[in-house]
Amino acid sequence: MSKDKILFTPGPLTTSLTVKRAMLRDLGSRDSEFIETVKSIRYRLLELGGVKPGDYEAVLMQGSGTFAVESVISSVIPPDGKLLVIVNGAYGRRIVQIAQTLKIDCLAVTFAEDSVPPLHVIETALTVEKQITHVAVIHCETTTGLINPIQAIGRLVHDYSKQYIVDAMSSFGAVPINLSDGAIDYLVSSANKCIEGVPGFAFALARREVLLGTAGYARSLSLDLLAQWRGLEANGQFRFTPPTHVLLAFQQALTELDEEGGVEGRAQRYRANYEALVKGMRAIGFEEYLKPELQGYIITSFRYPADPLFNFKDFYEGLNDKGFVIYPGKVSNADCFRIGTVGRITESDVRDLLDAIRITLDEMSIMLPGAVTRQRPVYSEF
Ligand SMILES: Cc1ncc(COP(=O)(O)O)c(C=O)c1O
Incomplete structure (x- = not known):
């Protein structure tokens, strides 16, 4: 089998061999061992968020991260509720898109993608728009890598007695978050990000008291957050076919996170x-x-470097041929590409990537001060 390429992406990520190996089993979705696995995963996720069962609940949802975001948005906002979305990137815009698709009343406060939302603007929105019931924000805006100040926003949301939804898709497990301290009512993340599992399910950690108050709000059968939680509580099972292998991999990924020293490590x-x-x-x-x-x-x-010879496609393919996968840009007002530094990779992999970048630039005849550039041919007309 040829060696896999190293993924310098925001997920799916490079995972350990032991995480991949954990999937080499077939467990029935009603098997007691599987039910125990799901129970322990739910408990360990709450621990990672610094909270306890009873105060908060972990709800696992089949699908990618967007499915869990959509599950929360579609399930917890009452019919006469209004969602304020703080937007400074593509994932904030996606929440707005979800709300619009679901015909949920929604107000977006949009900021530049290279800036942190000023609290006073959010406060003005909360003061003026009295109908707002929920506020949503992205923690790590994966569009750029910017970290939004979720704690400070949470305090404000709490002062205005609104409910608070945080999309911590690309940060949970690697950036310390305490849900209770951050006044977070719902936090969403997924299996294949910083916990280093494989794709197939995502999850919401929900403040129990507010979750229980959402009966009748769901706008979808399969993404109904409260029904999913009730199902898991009733018999430990998913309502619909669970990604059994992915959950086995995730359990191993959580063990490896512990072995690394938890979120801090x-x-x-x-x-x-x-x-x-x-x-x-x-x-x-x-x-x-x-x-x-x-x-x-x-x-x-x-x-992108200013050199007119640079084009992302050739750069990407040059690196890909050398065994390194990077990510295209998503910023709306600048030409960029992205490099993730998460997943089962180390500084030594980063150094190998940097070598590959230098060689690829050289192959593309891109003149940058630190690239190993051959002399570019000089053409003179006579
Ligand atoms: C912050 C954030 N939210 C939502 C998503 C969507 O997740 P998925 O692509 O798994 O649906 C991503 C994906 O990278 C993300 O980074």
Whole structure:
């Protein structure tokens, strides 16, 4: 079997062999061992969020991260409710799109993708729009890698007695989050991000008291958050076919997260990956899209170099041929590409990527100060 490429993406990510191996079993979805696995996963997710069962509940949902976001948005806002979405990137816009599709009354406050939303603007929206019942924000806006100040926003949302939804898809498991301290009512993340499982399900951690108050609000049968939780509570089973192999892999991924020292340990490795990447990229001559103080250590957007010979497709393919997968940009007002520093990768993988970048630039005849450039041929007309 040929060696897999290393994924410098925001997910699916490179996973450990042991996580992949955990899937080499067939367990029935009503098997007591499987039911125990699901129970323990739900408990361990709450632990990761710094909260206890009874105060909060973990609801697992089949599908990708968007399915769990849509499950929360479609299930917890009353028919006469209104959602305020804080937008500074594509994933914030996706929540607006979900609300619009579901015909949920929604107000978006949109900010530049390279800026942190000022609290006073959010406060004005909360003061003026009295009908707002829920506020949603993205923690790590994977569009750029920017980390939004979820704690400060949470305090504000709490002061205005609104319910608070945080999409922590690309940060949960690697950036410390305490749901209770952050006044978070619903947090959403997925299996194949920083917990380093494989794709197939996502989850919401919900404040029990508010979740119980949502009966009758669901606008979907399969994505009904409260019904899914009731199903899991009643007999430990999913209502509809669960991704059994993915859950086995996830259980192993949680064990490996513990072995690494939990969220703090994982944060340390990811931060070291990020620092090695940024140092190396700057030395080559690349520039980050965000100011360093706004940038998290999950994923970084880099601007295309000014050299007219640069094109992303050739750059991507050059790296891909060498065994490294990077990600296209998503920023709306600048040409960028993205490099993730999460998943089962280390600083040594980052150094190998940097070498591959230098060689690829050389192959493309891109002149950057730190690239190993051959002399470009000089053509003279006589
Ligand atoms: C912040 C955020 N929200 C939502 C999603 C959507 O997740 P998925 O692509 O798994 O549906 C992503 C995916 O990267 C994300 O980063």
